[in-house]
Amino acid sequence: MNFSELGRMIETLGKDRGIDKRVVVRAIEQAFLVTARKKYGIQGEYETRYNDAEDEIEIYQYKNVVENVKDPIIEITINEARNLDSEVEIGDQLGIRIENPSFTRVDVQTARQIIFQKVRDAEREILFSDFKHREGELVTGIARRYERGNVIVDLGKSDAILSRKEIIPGENFKTGDRIQAYLSEVVMTNRGPEIRLSRTxxxxxxxxxxxxxxxxxxxxxxxxxxxxxxxxxxxxxxxxxxxxxxxxxxxxxxxxxxxxxxxxxxxxxxxxxxxxNSDVEVFARAALAPSEISNIQIDHANHSMDVVVEEDQLSLAIGRRGQNVRLAAMLTGYKINIISKTKLQEKIKKAVTSLMQIVSVSDARAQIMVQNGIMSIADLAAMDAETLSGILSGNVADAAQVLKDTHEAIEKGTLNLSDDEEELVSASAVPAYKGLLDKHKEVPVDGKDKFSDAERRLREELAAFKLK
Structure with a gap:
């Protein structure tokens, strides 16, 4: 069979859409394979080949050579087979070319639809491959229109989406404006590849x-x-x-x-x-600039830090509406608690005074306890003698006496236990994301197999194609 437009179709698709000729040929072969199955029997085994020299599709039907035919679609008698091939034997499979299949207009239209559908799929895959390896790059395009608040950006080969949340607050683009953005990701959707941009x-x-x-x-x-x-x-x-x-x-x-x-x-x-700086404390001080930091206590296990600043540095460390501490938290990847040095000193003073209500706790002992995190009578009462002796660098007997005096004072009700706890942390920021950058992902640079994934996927789809 000869279709004069086949060769022209292959050349046109190859040039205009940048699709490999082999991909188009496979789509054509599969389209006419489906048409042949529909016309000559779905249970039969067929093969289609595009003859480049003759610009035609050759269709072959494979039949098993038998003595007596039960199903003429898949079987042929030995006598008929030997008329085609004198060396054939029973049990062999013989490929018979179908001459002049005389497809109807409906058959040809079906084949055409399949061809263009498969070519569109291949075109989408090629477009996906073309932009996928550009993830993480800056791209420039022209604003074409708005769709549901998103800006559709013309990148030349394809349109990209700059969503509303990826536009810097206060920005307004008009049709024809040049837009530069970061190509954040390329995803395959039911409508084809979706190229997503970001300016935020x-x-x-x-x-x-x-x-x-x-x-x-x-x-x-x-x-x-x-x-x-x-x-x-x-x-x-x-x-x-x-x-x-x-x-x-x-x-x-x-x-x-x-x-x-x-x-x-x-x-x-x-x-x-x-x-x-690889030293987290040094880096944190720089990240919280322009404020001057008095002291930093870092909990590496929980990725958090307590930052102590003077009262006059408090507003600088926190920043306008907490902006400085939030950015510093994202930059370091640590939760940051900003603590006023004045408030901290007041709390320490109150804690020392409270602990000294115990008769066996001197000012020096109270100071040591506070330095080790014992900030209240309740904290002291919860200790055991062995742990307390280690903190006080004394013997267990002395520590036991301190605990005994503490429990007796609590039972007598002679202690001033104030529940008026003032919030020590002036501002706290948990990183919305970690700003620390990973090494850039390696991108394949071997261009010779650039479209192999698209072709392979198309081939798998075509091979799996079955009439419903």
Whole structure:
């Protein structure tokens, strides 16, 4: 059978849509295989081949050679078979070419629909493969329209979605505006690949600095962590092993030119650049700048820290509406509790005074207890003699006497047990996400098998295709 448009169709799809010729040919072969099954019997075994030289589809029907035929669709007599092949024997399978299958217009239309459906699937897979390896890159496109508050961005080969939550607060785009964004992910949906963009991701901030600061792109400076409250403020932590390079100064640029370019792209978002350090305490002090920290107690097991600051540094450490401590928490990956030094001293003083109500607890002993976390009579009463003796560096007998006096005083009711507990923590921030960056994922660069996944998936779909 000859269809003059087959060759033209294959060439057109290959050039216009960038689909490998082999993929189109397989789709055509499978389409006519389905049509042949429908026309000549679904229980039969068929094979279709595209003859490139003749620009035609060859259809073969395979039959088992038998003495007596029971099902003419799958069987052929030995005599008839030997007319086609003199060497055939009973039990062999013989491929018979179907000449002039005379497909109806409906058959041809069915084949055409299958071809274009499979080609569309292949095109989606190719598009998916083309953008999947670009995840984590900056892309630039043109705003085309709004759909349910999301901006549809034309990237050339495909449209991408910049969702409402990924737009920096206060930004408004008009049709035709140029948009730069971070390609966060590419997912396959029922409607094809969906390319998702972001302008609020911390990685967008990182990528902008990579563009502006050549030392980052060269690998001499590394951005270790990034945290953002989009449109308002951001913090990044930078590091270099080269002592000759100032990582913070390099990111700021001459007269602040480099960081200002990033600020302009982020709609005036203020950016703090701090030096990263493997020592969590040193890093935390830098992350909480511009406040001055008096003391830090770190619980590495629970990823939290108590930060003590002077009263006049409290507002700086917390920041406007808690912004500074929130960004610092995201930058370090630790929960941060901001504690006023004045409040802490008052609490320690009250605790010492309370413990000294016990006759055998001197001022020195009370100070030692408080330093070891015994902040109230209740804490002391819950101790055992052996543990308390270790804290007081004394013998067990002395510790037992202290506990005895404590329990007797509680029973007599002579103690002033104040329940007026003032909140010690002035502000607390749990990281909404950890800003610490992982190493970039390796992306395959072998282009010669770029579309193999698309072709393989199409081949599997075609092979599994069955008439309903």
């Amino acid at each position: 991701s911390p990685m967008y901030l990182v990528k902008l600095f990579e563009v502006e600061v050549p030392e980052i792109l060269d690998g001499n400076i590394e951005i270790k962590s990034a945290a953002r409250e989009p449109g308002q403020r951001a913090k990044i932590a930078v590091y270099t092993s080269d002592r000759e390079i100032d990582p913070v100064g390099a990111c700021v640029g001459m007269k602040g030119s480099r960081v200002q370019n990033v600020v302009n792209e982020l709609q005036g978002e203020k950016i703090d650049i701090v030096r990263w």
